[in-house]
Amino acid sequence: xxxxxxxxxxxxxxxxxxxxxxxxxxxxxxxxxxxxxxxxxxxxxxxxxxxxxxxxxxxxxxxxxxxxxxxxxxxxxxxxxxxxxxxxxxxxxxxxxxxxxxxxxxxxxxxxxxxxxxxxxxxxxxxxxxxxxxxxxxxxxxxxxxxxxxxxxxx
Amino acid sequence: xxxxxxxxxxxxxxxxxxxxxxxxxxxxxxxxxxxxxxxxxxxxxxxxxxxxxxxxxxxxxxxxxxxxxxxxxxxxxxxxxxxxxxxxxxxxxxxxxxxxxxxxxxxxxxxxxxxxxxxxxxxxxxxxxxxxxxxxxxxxxxxxxxxxxxxxxxxxxxxxxxxxxxxxxxxxxxxxxxxxxxxxxxxxxxxxxxxxxxxxxxxxxxxxxxxxxxxxxxxxxxxxxxxxxxxxxxxxxxxxxxxxxxxxxxxxxxxxxxxxxxxxxxxxxxxxxxxxxxxxxxxxxxxxxxxxxxxxxxxxxxxx
Numbered sequence: 001x002x003x004x005x006x007x008x009x010x011x012x013x014x015x016x017x018x019x020x021x022x023x024x025x026x027x028x029x030x031x032x033x034x035x036x037x038x039x040x041x042x043x044x045x046x047x048x049x050x051x052x053x054x055x056x057x058x059x060x061x062x063x064x065x066x067x068x069x070x071x072x073x074x075x076x077x078x079x080x081x082x083x084x085x086x087x088x089x090x091x092x093x094x095x096x097x098x099x100x101x102x103x104x105x106x107x108x109x110x111x112x113x114x115x116x117x118x119x120x121x122x123x124x125x126x127x128x129x130x131x132x133x134x135x136x137x138x139x140x141x142x143x144x145x146x147x148x149x150x151x152x153x154x155x
Numbered sequence: 156x157x158x159x160x161x162x163x164x165x166x167x168x169x170x171x172x173x174x175x176x177x178x179x180x181x182x183x184x185x186x187x188x189x190x191x192x193x194x195x196x197x198x199x200x201x202x203x204x205x206x207x208x209x210x211x212x213x214x215x216x217x218x219x220x221x222x223x224x225x226x227x228x229x230x231x232x233x234x235x236x237x238x239x240x241x242x243x244x245x246x247x248x249x250x251x252x253x254x255x256x257x258x259x260x261x262x263x264x265x266x267x268x269x270x271x272x273x274x275x276x277x278x279x280x281x282x283x284x285x286x287x288x289x290x291x292x293x294x295x296x297x298x299x300x301x302x303x304x305x306x307x308x309x310x311x312x313x314x315x316x317x318x319x320x321x322x323x324x325x326x327x328x329x330x331x332x333x334x335x336x337x338x339x340x341x342x343x344x345x346x347x348x349x350x351x352x353x354x355x356x357x358x359x360x361x362x363x364x365x366x367x368x369x370x371x372x373x374x375x376x377x378x379x380x381x382x383x384x385x386x387x388x389x390x391x392x393x394x395x396x397x398x399x400x401x402x403x404x405x406x407x408x409x410x411x412x413x414x415x416x417x418x419x420x421x422x423x424x425x426x427x428x429x430x431x432x433x434x435x436x437x438x439x440x441x442x443x444x445x446x447x448x449x450x451x452x453x454x455x456x457x458x459x
Contacts, residue, residue: 057276058276112272
């Protein structure tokens, strides 16, 4: 395998790493950069728990080769709040709407909400449901998650 | 532990990719073809990777070399030029956005039903075709738009109809040293309508059966009709017997009902975890009927 040097920014911080071609973005984030907010669950792109934003677009990091995001700007759940710890409105909304229970799907859900609102601040409930259709929650329930994202939309 | 017949194969490790391979990210079509030629049969093109990485995790595919085409210039575009020309590495999200409320609305409907936003962001239209799943959602609409695909290899380029592209489950006419570069859809023309529907368990699931219809009408007469089904045979298929039965005829309930029976007879579905063949046969008929009427209404400016 030909190791390669890759450079990308994660939550605004530039990283230069040497990676094997078979390393997945998910594992590089979790194990090399210690950003364990991004979750491994199904590993097949079915559940959305590993979602991160790559150049502003939601990607499944369990199916993304780290070498393939060379030069990209990546945002993980750790980079959603302000550097001083002030939560993003969407995170506040998840707390206010009780949209968190075990929390395992939450990083993916919050990032999907963020991606949608960045693109369309006036998203309808239907658009919210479409946006999170590939993110599975097995305990909180979708109602409160949809409600949380909806409460951040402009009327 | 010895495996019993019918027992589920040992658990697959989906956390890491255990396979080892070389990786290249060329910037031109010429370089892609050179790399494919140099690395021979073991080389695979990777675009979004949503299918390929899964297949590698499941060890259905073990390439010795991956050639990433997402940095290749001139493979991502959508332009109107004697129909619609789409670069093979165009993201599904871009194709979906372009086809929304367009003359190619069936393609919008197909991509909307395919996977989820993350897959639209990662996956490409060429990848969906080259993976050649019998259930590839973009295939039925592209078949009814009489899409042609352009392939580039070491001996130059060739163009063929999409219906001649698929040869079986996960197999195509694509040579190991060839790359799909463009998908070209016929212009629909006046009085045309099209639609796509799929039957699946939940929103982001793989289809049990899917169907696309393209037609042209003059008053009550259907002057042109193309029908394609997905997940109903080893390859996405046109149902030409039905097309011939409908073309040039006045459209009545009874004719469409008869046609849907023929659809049921013509499909060659299998039993698998998603559905039984028998269920697929029945649902193919109903799906065809619904899609036909949707396209029929749209052809006279009916709402999308």
